[in-house]
Amino acid sequence: MYEQITRNKRRTIAYIAVFLVLWLGAGAAVGALATVLTAPTADGSPPDGSDVPAGLLIAALLAVAGVLFTVMSGSRLVLAVAGARPADRRQQPQLYDLVEALALGDGIPTPAIYIVADPSPNAFATGMSPARAAITVTTGLLAMMDREELEGVLAHEISHIRNYDTRLLLVLSTLIGLAGLLAGLLWRSAIFTRPRGRANVRIVLLVVAAGALLSVIGLILGPLIRLALSRRRESLADASAVQLSRNPAGLIRALRKLQANETPLARTNHLTAAMCIDDPLHHHPGAMHRLFDTHPPIADRIATLERMTQGLTV
Amino acid sequence: MSTAVLLITVVITAGLLTVLAGVLAFNGLIRKRNRTDEAWSQIDVQLKRRHDLIPNLVQTVKGYAAHERGTFEAVTAARAAAMHTGTDPGAVAAAEDRVQRSLASLFAVAENYPALRAQDGFLALQEQLATTEDKLEYARRYYNASVRDFNTAIQSFPGTVLAAPMGMHRYVYFEVDTDDRAVPTVDFTTPTRPAHPTTA
Numbered sequence: 001m002y003e004q005i006t007r008n009k010r011r012t013i014a015y016i017a018v019f020l021v022l023w024l025g026a027g028a029a030v031g032a033l034a035t036v037l038t039a040p041t042a043d044g045s046p047p048d049g050s051d052v053p054a055g056l057l058i059a060a061l062l063a064v065a066g067v068l069f070t071v072m073s074g075s076r077l078v079l080a081v082a083g084a085r086p087a088d089r090r091q092q093p094q095l096y097d098l099v100e101a102l103a104l105g106d107g108i109p110t111p112a113i114y115i116v117a118d119p120s121p122n123a124f125a126t127g128m129s130p131a132r133a134a135i136t137v138t139t140g141l142l143a144m145m146d147r148e149e150l151e152g153v154l155a156h157e158i159s160h161i162r163n164y165d166t167r168l169l170l171v172l173s174t175l176i177g178l179a180g181l182l183a184g185l186l187w188r189s190a191i192f193t194r195p196r197g198r199a200n201v202r203i204v205l206l207v208v209a210a211g212a213l214l215s216v217i218g219l220i221l222g223p224l225i226r227l228a229l230s231r232r233r234e235s236l237a238d239a240s241a242v243q244l245s246r247n248p249a250g251l252i253r254a255l256r257k258l259q260a261n262e263t264p265l266a267r268t269n270h271l272t273a274a275m276c277i278d279d280p281l282h283h284h285p286g287a288m289h290r291l292f293d294t295h296p297p298i299a300d301r302i303a304t305l306e307r308m309t310q311g312l313t314v
Numbered sequence: 315m316s317t318a319v320l321l322i323t324v325v326i327t328a329g330l331l332t333v334l335a336g337v338l339a340f341n342g343l344i345r346k347r348n349r350t351d352e353a354w355s356q357i358d359v360q361l362k363r364r365h366d367l368i369p370n371l372v373q374t375v376k377g378y379a380a381h382e383r384g385t386f387e388a389v390t391a392a393r394a395a396a397m398h399t400g401t402d403p404g405a406v407a408a409a410e411d412r413v414q415r416s417l418a419s420l421f422a423v424a425e426n427y428p429a430l431r432a433q434d435g436f437l438a439l440q441e442q443l444a445t446t447e448d449k450l451e452y453a454r455r456y457y458n459a460s461v462r463d464f465n466t467a468i469q470s471f472p473g474t475v476l477a478a479p480m481g482m483h484r485y486v487y488f489e490v491d492t493d494d495r496a497v498p499t500v501d502f503t504t505p506t507r508p509a510h511p512t513t514a
Contacts, residue, residue, distance in 0.1 A: 104453040105456050106456065107352070107353060107356075246455075
């Protein structure tokens, strides 16, 4: 079972590397553009240097800053975005006991437990390592699930932590989010800059080009990488959850209830969506969301679990 | 001359690789052993917690069912024995199994006293014991999985070469030896449901 984790850690590094290459490529491209656009000086003399190294350097600095930020406070950001507050042990003894028991079963420290006041049932896990992980559940989940079902859901989340899925998603999400954020910033500055003279037109063009590149990374390439990854992670977490709790029935019933649920999560975005047990964006209409599904369809997950049940009993 | 250099290079490289493999294997064994020891200490924590809860429980039940002395004594004796079993997982598992079964009969006795069953203190103790047993079960699974990993590592190459000089021996699973336990015989030959259900 530990090979799986090693592979996951390796994959985190591989995906970060792929992302860095894309990211540095974008920086270099912007630098090259800057060279071309600022090149023809008034007297038509050749440019006295290339801006490619500068572009690379800026991109690298931003990427390093992004990764550092994630390592330091990525999970805090996720929890804040979701509106999570720490769960009270006296009010939620069952939740605490189940998480503690499941953590014992995987040999990891008990994660911090958070609650989101939301009638929509959902749960997610986050954290850079099992020692600094957190599990968050909604009040809707606590109200809807019985003990066995809750155990199944929590086992799924503990498995995400144990398998280092949380680190992988956290780092990727932050890098993608950073690209999207910068793209938005650049678009805005391009719109609000009034071009005065030829030089300024060039700068606006440059900003638009950089914005377009970052948008491609932040809104299309990045999410696609993450999707391919998180769908597989979900299936794996389901399997690990059954291995941990030895009770597929609880998770199957919990997934059925999630499948029947129609209430969408109030506070959600792409940052947290990939981490939830049930895709919160799935409940929103629109083909775009369907295209960017982070989870395999619940029906498929239930079918897989049922096959596992038969495998266990035969 | 050049063949000698080549030969020496090959020998040195092979030597370095062997040392590296040895170090990695050594570290792997140490890691697996520490994980198993840590898993055992988690079991120990839960067992201690259960031992701490028992006197309270006995005291509470006594208040309502003072004449069920045999049951109390069995629980107290099983607890005392379990607390002095030492550290052999097999022996501890057997002793704890007796504790668990004596507790089961204590709760069966409690079933006959509705006033006791409705008491808050009793309900809280019952819940705490159930929770502890739940955690014990998870801790047991993790320990046994760690033991399996470790035992496999020291029985397969290269662990098998290193284990003896390092004084490493196989760990014992935390489980009740099936011979120790009287298994009730269940007869499946007679149908438990009526053979001909009435058709509507």
